[in-house]
Amino acid sequence: MANTFNFVVKNGITVGNTPVIASNGTYISAIANTGVQPGVYGNTTLIPIITVGADGRVTAISNTSITSSGVAAITTNVDTFTANGTGQTFVLSAAPYNINSTIVNISGVTQQKSSYTLTGSTITLSQILPNGTVIEVSSLYNSANTSNTVPALVPYDDNFTGNGSTTSFTLSVSPPNTNFVTVYVSGIAQQKSNYSLSGNVLTFNTAPPNGVPIEVVSIVAGAGGFVGLTGTNIIANTVLYYNGSGYSSYSGSTLYANGAIGFSNLVSNISNTQITGLITSSQIANVANTQITGTINSSQLANTAVTAGTYGNYTNIPVITVNAQGQITSATNYAITFPASTAVFANSGQLTANSSTGNVLLGLATTGTAATYGSSTSIPVFVTDAYGRVISVANTSIGTLNQNTTGSANSATYLTGTYTGSLTSSQITTGLGYTPYNSSNPSGYLTSSGAVTSAVAGTGVSVSSATGAVTFSIGQAVATSSSVQFGSFGVGTAASGTSGEIRATNNITAYYSDDRLKTKLGPITNALNKVKSLNGFYYEANETAQELGYQPIREVGVSAQEVQSILPEIVVPAPISDKYLTVRYEKLIPLLIEAIKEQQEQIEDLLKRIK
Numbered sequence: 001m002a003n004t005f006n007f008v009v010k011n012g013i014t015v016g017n018t019p020v021i022a023s024n025g026t027y028i029s030a031i032a033n034t035g036v037q038p039g040v041y042g043n044t045t046l047i048p049i050i051t052v053g054a055d056g057r058v059t060a061i062s063n064t065s066i067t068s069s070g071v072a073a074i075t076t077n078v079d080t081f082t083a084n085g086t087g088q089t090f091v092l093s094a095a096p097y098n099i100n101s102t103i104v105n106i107s108g109v110t111q112q113k114s115s116y117t118l119t120g121s122t123i124t125l126s127q128i129l130p131n132g133t134v135i136e137v138s139s140l141y142n143s144a145n146t147s148n149t150v151p152a153l154v155p156y157d158d159n160f161t162g163n164g165s166t167t168s169f170t171l172s173v174s175p176p177n178t179n180f181v182t183v184y185v186s187g188i189a190q191q192k193s194n195y196s197l198s199g200n201v202l203t204f205n206t207a208p209p210n211g212v213p214i215e216v217v218s219i220v221a222g223a224g225g226f227v228g229l230t231g232t233n234i235i236a237n238t239v240l241y242y243n244g245s246g247y248s249s250y251s252g253s254t255l256y257a258n259g260a261i262g263f264s265n266l267v268s269n270i271s272n273t274q275i276t277g278l279i280t281s282s283q284i285a286n287v288a289n290t291q292i293t294g295t296i297n298s299s300q301l302a303n304t305a306v307t308a309g310t311y312g313n314y315t316n317i318p319v320i321t322v323n324a325q326g327q328i329t330s331a332t333n334y335a336i337t338f339p340a341s342t343a344v345f346a347n348s349g350q351l352t353a354n355s356s357t358g359n360v361l362l363g364l365a366t367t368g369t370a371a372t373y374g375s376s377t378s379i380p381v382f383v384t385d386a387y388g389r390v391i392s393v394a395n396t397s398i399g400t401l402n403q404n405t406t407g408s409a410n411s412a413t414y415l416t417g418t419y420t421g422s423l424t425s426s427q428i429t430t431g432l433g434y435t436p437y438n439s440s441n442p443s444g445y446l447t448s449s450g451a452v453t454s455a456v457a458g459t460g461v462s463v464s465s466a467t468g469a470v471t472f473s474i475g476q477a478v479a480t481s482s483s484v485q486f487g488s489f490g491v492g493t494a495a496s497g498t499s500g501e502i503r504a505t506n507n508i509t510a511y512y513s514d515d516r517l518k519t520k521l522g523p524i525t526n527a528l529n530k531v532k533s534l535n536g537f538y539y540e541a542n543e544t545a546q547e548l549g550y551q552p553i554r555e556v557g558v559s560a561q562e563v564q565s566i567l568p569e570i571v572v573p574a575p576i577s578d579k580y581l582t583v584r585y586e587k588l589i590p591l592l593i594e595a596i597k598e599q600q601e602q603i604e605d606l607l608k609r610i611k
Helices: 281-285 425-432 527-532 543-547 560-566 585-610
Strands: 004-006 013-015 018-021 039-041 046-052 058-065 074-082 089-091 102-106 116-119 122-125 134-142 153-161 168-170 181-185 195-198 201-204 213-221 240-242 247-249 256-260 262-265 276-278 316-322 328-335 351-353 362-364 378-384 390-397 405-409 415-419 461-463 472-474 489-491 502-504 537-539 555-557 571-574 577-583
Touching (some): 039 046, 058 316, 527 585, 560 577, 577 585
Parallel strands (some): 489 502
Antiparallel strands (some): 013 018, 039 316, 046 058, 074 134, 102 134, 168 201, 195 201, 405 415, 461 472
């Protein structure tokens, strides 16, 4: 049976901030339903999103999943530039958190942090690069460039070997895009434009050469990562009450539901009286000209079994149950934990980790015993791994000198003195690096008497005797200061065998042309007329030339006598005989240059006259 009370209304009735009955006793309106759907909001994988109106009522509530993929806490960006040969500064499309969040590659080579600086979004290189050089800058930053906790990152390293034909390689993970991948071929970081990524398949534009090592470093965000809940409560210090169709806030007062309050009879002085029951519109309409006196305080509100307290902070997620009337009927905290699939693993032998989940502390793996190695009596022996780290170190004692060794120690260079002990043949062989002459190995060595056992003459080398004291001779002196003559000469190739011919597979560089070594005596004048006085013609060796050893083959050239008459400086005696002349053809070039210039002046003068 519902409780029924009579009230006298003096100044009207207001529930929360909503007027219900006017001071004249006129019914205004029922409190509108807030539209909140009853249900359980929040759990270990969901966060409740709650909207509260100005009157303190819950007007909307929903769940959102705890995921890292939708938060985009980490953002990568790649900027590519081309040097112009003058500038050193390049502006990125976004400002990284600091210089440690950047990787700079120049022509595919990763740069040390000391080779550039970062100010805001501007990278400044320590030197000017040649025009056309490609610069690639990879930046890693979070959405607000802050130090908030970010999703756990798991690095993956895949290694392959090129065979000269394969272009596609399957990775152990599927990075989001090429910005999460760094590729090294023979230790050289590759430009992003050299490869593409589809799922977990990395494809090169050109197959890497046979035998080269390929390393692919991928960075993948761990599943279930969570960013930065702060210590601010989602709901704090809000008192909710049921208004017949929804919930509202009313400071210091609560109306109880699931009952009936009758307003048909007049009741006065209800101070400190608990109101329990459902206020219906028909009951409110019957309260005209009544007066309500007293105070409805929070202690008179029906308890919903929710334990008073603060729910939700940076380590806990509030789980809230709301009934059909919008009341919070239960609230609990669940600790924020990362799913088991989210883990940080340290490479064995390189890094250490106190845990694979939660707050992970990384450190360098211990590779040896900390101590001082090496002294006046010990030599330190170091062993390093492929990463250049010292993985073991030990002391090796410096052995004492044999008691039969006499002399003095020269600390600046070496030991001096005389060893009076005995040496074994194996010690001598080890010290010399070869096996010296002995009774079982006589061939090719001098005997104890110093005589040669067998000597044979070779091409261009003669011997005075096959045995005994032998003198080796060649046809001429070949010291660096000697004057040497050969029939023909080959440089980088075999000699032709044609007497006097020099063959070379590369340039023959001679004499000098540097202006700093010359005292100019004047220009070549009247050059065009001098060139006109020369005749170029075909010829072959005549009988006299053939007697001197030349072959009668068709050739082109000029007359040494004609050249001598206009430019005697470039005509010299022929090497075959001082009786004849030859021309240093390369010296004709200056004459031709000046002749062309004179002819060009004439052409330009004629063009002016035509105009």
